[in-house]
Amino acid sequence: MFFPVIIVQGRRCCVPMVSTKRLFSEGLHDPSLFRTVYIINLFLCAVYFWNVIGVAANIFILLWSLVLFIDMFLAKKPCRNIKQGLILVGFLVAGLYTIILHIDSNFGENFVMLYHAAVCFFLFYGMHSDPNREKVKREIDHILKVIVVLSTVLAVAGLLFVLCAPTGRLYLGGYVFGIMDNRFTGVFTNPNLAAFASVSGMACCHILLKRNRATKTGKQVLPRWVVGLCFGANGLSLLLSDSNSSLVFAITYIVVYVFCRLYQESRMLTSKKVVIRGVALVLCCALIAGSGLMLRTICQSVVSTFVTTTTQVLAEDEDASSTVSASPDTDNTVAVSASTSSNAEETDAPSVEIGRTNDYDISSGRLDSLKKSLVLFGKFPLMGIGKGNIVPYGEQYLFQGFRFSDLHNGYLTILISNGLVGLLLFMGFLFLFVRRLLRCLRKNRDSDLKELPALIAALAAYCVFGLFEKAVLYDITFMVVVFWMLLGHTATFLSQYEWQEDTVDGFASLRVGGASLPTPDMLPxxxxxxxxxxxxxxxxxxxxxxxxxxxxxxxxxxxxxxxxxxxxxxxxxxxxxxxxxxxxxx
Structure with a gap:
């Protein structure tokens, strides 16, 4: 092995080089690195040109997770305690039983979806069981910053296409950058993905700011210009994408955060002041909801007018230049140019509209999917049919089948995929987690925890968001993984305040690992x-x-x-x- 020589205080010292094989081995067994790589890849899977490469990369990343599962359950690693882990194991067992019942139909897709659920359960939510909490905190900071930077950069890139390209869109390699179907997509493959990336970037930025205030280090976690650019670009991207579900996410986040802050500050208030603040909160919620819709309409109208005007000016300049090059006579050139520019406004420069038309279905087919999915639930109520069988069974048992390949409701998808048993287990897990969360908020009202209200607001907003999108669990996208990352981060935050109360919060906990005590290098x-x-x-x-x-x-x-x-x-x-x-x- 080669030992480089360095000079330390006038003395020659030999420092052993870390071999590439050892670095690869350490990275292969590092769950923090896995989570970071997986989130970045899933985020980029929603972006043009990377969407195909990212899907292929997901195969190798999921194979990588097998090594981490072996380390967690079979290797002689420190003992870990996953809160409510037994409920999650029960959910996976029920899902596996459903797959076996329908083994002759889409077994591969059903198994991959169930395996991805296990990755979300134990590698993302299970991060709170890592003995080295300081490492987990650094990892969370890194992931949140990555989400903020990626969402901001991609939002700015998409807005540049809208502002600079003719008609607000650019056709390149079979993709449409900027505006597609009167909705802002930017560099994303779908306007709903663009909207969720923006709202998640703003939420992560806010959590980082509150996290920095809670630590009271005095060091800026993000430069002010980055924070301003994040909220400005992502906010405009959210409004132009015309996504109702992501707008509901943003409104719910603001309302729940304000409620939690008022709750923390109301301990020393009189009953009269509490009632007054409660009424003010209700009025504030109505104002936020109404102003959000109005602000979206105004932004769409302003940007549409700007793009239309820019397009007309470019068309006039193009016609004028072509006329000048075609006519050598100066007098004729002026006359022809004037007539051509007047016709360009009528034909060559159509107006650009952003936002859906007035006659569109506000449910976007979700009510139709709900009615048809209940028919499938009536045929397979107990154990469900598996995620991969929703569309094939819809064509088999329903008239004209489903309009879309997904139900756009995370909880309804779990009900149809895993039946009543799976939904009850999943909702039981969420109920116990919410109980821990509210208990921590109630017991620490005097400590003025600044990060906890932001985490509660993010989780509550996502749970509402899951009613309208293919989120929560059964989808291998960034929209699903970010939820379980936030759950794991929140569980890590809770463990700082409830680890001495193990007898109270240890219900349905799962202990994994072969060693009974953490080693000194794992718990410094x-x-x-x-x-x-x-x-x-x-x-x-x-x-x-x-x-x-x-x-x-x-x-x-x-x-x-x-x-x-x-x-x-x-x-x-x-x-x-x-x-x-x-x-x-x-």
Missing amino acids: LPAYPVPSMTYGVFEPQESHYPVLITPVYSSFQQQGHSPPKSAHGHFIDSSGKERPPSRLIS
């Missing part, structure tokens, strides 16, 4: 200063962990570290003895 612990007390002794030579008594227990809680636990969930001190949580004084 600083040398906490312990006061000189008869019952408080820190033994760095004999143990990697401090004795879990009052001073050290408080240090763990302040730093966000979870002390080591045994297989029974009891804390372990430096002597190796188990100490139940009731023995610890907080």
